[in-house]
Amino acid sequence: MAKIEEARSLSQQSQQVTLSPKIPSPIVTTALPVSAPMAEPHAPSPAVVASTSASVPVAPISFVPRRRETLPFEDSIVSAEYPDVDSPTPPKWYSDIKREQLQSLRVPAAVEEHLNKIQSGMNRCKEKALKHVIPNAADFQMINEGIHRAFFLDLTAMTIRKKFLLHNNRGLPAIFRFDVVDYPWYLKEDAAELYIKWWSKDTDPSLFRGIRLGRAKNSRIGRDSTVDSLDPKYAGRRHGNFFGNGHLRNGQWWPTQLCAVRDGAHSATVAGICGKSGVGAYSCLMSGGSYPNIDKGGEVWYYGTESDDPSHPTDSTQHLIENSKSHQPVRLLRAAKMTTQGANDYRPAEGMRYDGLYEVAGYEIKNLAKQVHLFHLVRLPDQGPIRNSGPEVRPTPEELAAYEKAKIEKKFLA
Template identity: 65%
Template sequence: MADELMIGGTPWWRNVNMAKIEEAQRLSQSQKSVVMPDPPPVSSVGTPIALILSPAAPTSRPTSAATAPVAPLSFVPQRRTEMPADDTMEGGERLEIDMSNPALPAWYKDIGLDKVKKAPRIPPGIEEHLNKITSGIKKCNEAAAKNMPPSATELKKINDGIHNAFFLDLSALAIRQKGLLHNDRGLPQVFNSDKIDYPWYIKEDAAELYTKWWQKDTNPDLFRGIKLGRTKNAKIGRESAADKLDPKYPRKKGDFHGDGHLRNGQWWPTQLCAVRDGAHSATVGGICGRTGGGAFSCVMSGGSYPNIDKGTEVWYYGTESDDPSRPSDSTQHMIESCRLQTPVRVLRAFKMTTEGPNDYRPKEGMRYDGLYKVANYEVKNVAKQVHLFHLVREPDQGPIRNSGPGIRPTPEELEALAKAKIEKKFLA
């Protein structure tokens, strides 16, 4: 960086780091584990970022006589000349739908009324669940016309119908026959209703199902687009999963900030499935981003450093660096997000390691829990360039779906996963 402060011809941050590296190396033999910090206080809304990132921000229990410094706002380390290989997936399709007034997809419009009239009857088992949605919407609209609240019975029917619809082996023609993508009588009547007070979690799931069908995706398989494989793993003494993306299956891009086409609580059985749908971009890595733009998403999963998870606030460890003079590339993405204040998508995995008990991890798989801002961070291990990031959930996103009637994964999702583990001999 041209305007970077230089000390003796060397960037200032390199002098600081190298001074600390020798001390960290002396302590490395005695420090077998990282001592967790006390949770920092919540930053008030509107606090200037210069104050948020001041050295007085999170307090911690010192691990030695010298406490690791909090990196200042101006700390934007340089990139390595040769970037290491990573597992970030390139390519994919961009999915953009105006959910406030969605336009019918081309495939749906191409099925005219003449084809609908001549179409064979929908199988009874499938029609039963689709009718729960259509008849429930109709009766809720009728109640609204009489200035009456929606019936709890009808709301439950719609909720059950939506959850089962994800796993119906149905045709695109059946969706058109029932008018389920029509704005005036289909799923948009749920997630865009200004007359009926549908529960927020029903709105989210209706929008998720609409997005899936809008793409003409009627495949009920949880692992659609994934080639399941198995390989012998000497480390664990048994076979383990060796899955990969099917290059012929249309995959969604995940290199964007914000929710995009994703919904609060959206769930996947594995990280690879989340990559398929554009929630994340790395098949194994926990942080995805772009140089200069910050992180797009991060996954709270298993690791050497137990994170702290308080729901709307988390303290998340970046990755170790193979270069003691600068953070890893993924850690730098998070540093940039703190500087730029760009939102980061947070996904929780059921395998995530945290300090103490955790009520927020999903029962299985991986769940999208909304957008978080990187409020501040501190360096916890200078020799390995390990950073601890404090993330705060953005307001007005709906609750985290770890309990209650809106819990994800749903019973239907758990049942489908249990069935897949038996039929496909899937190893999580």
């Protein structure tokens, strides 16, 4: 519960980008052009200014449903495909459900309550916008709370269809794409994330869906396993061997690195840099390590890995060197347990968070004998702010509550 209170206190902080620290003169540097300036927080619209005064709700732990052991046939995940959120179209499974199939469906009251927060809030905002009235903080907060709870509702694919939640004009796309309301940017991000999850027919509310938890009996070693692993039968797994955002949203959060691997944000269960030789790095994770990174939000100084060969860097380090030459941006994730020089306001309260795309602007070799490289990463412009404070903070209180409940129930060992 302490972490939930920390999330509440984070909402009182303002997002700032501080000046870069001085870095010692490099031993070796790349001759690269100056990269684009770091991203500045977007100037908020009047509607967004109104919404930022709302306090972050703290959800009770009791609302989180138990982990699903099995799914009904009609709720089986279709595939790991994802929609084009710029031009959303309802998935086939959704369009194939007939009205007569929904007539006798009864939505549980607890589910109905939070889904209605989304739809009622949207209706109120739209009514005001049509009258040229700016929606207030309470209107946005109602939708915000409804969306955050919706990730953990024990609902079905039929319920999603009955409530029109993937309809372009009445459902989630009306928030992030189609509606007349200028919704806050973070509402658009979270609505799009939920849309992508449900579009894939993923209705499992568990943080650890698709994960074989470490306390499961391991027949090979004859005792309980102490390591979580990916479930090879899970149809919703996505792979992280791509450049750019792909299906990921700014601020998307996971309780463990394995969960981030499951959703294709990263590719390695332990390593901090993921990529392909000759191509470059796709993603890097700021976590614990022997060398403390420097984190200034829009700018990061990130250490590669030590090499046993003084004449050649490790493959992981080489991946980032390739990015510095190609200018292909890398996805950056921050972990709660990351080690950095000095205080850090950007780390998530728990787990790990996706904070957008960074360009590898240059590097220097800090230890030639061990081929330790220090990379300068600069956040690309035209991305939403890092979600470390305010009403947009991730993890949300609901995510922290679900994580806390999982730890209390000792459902995993991470």
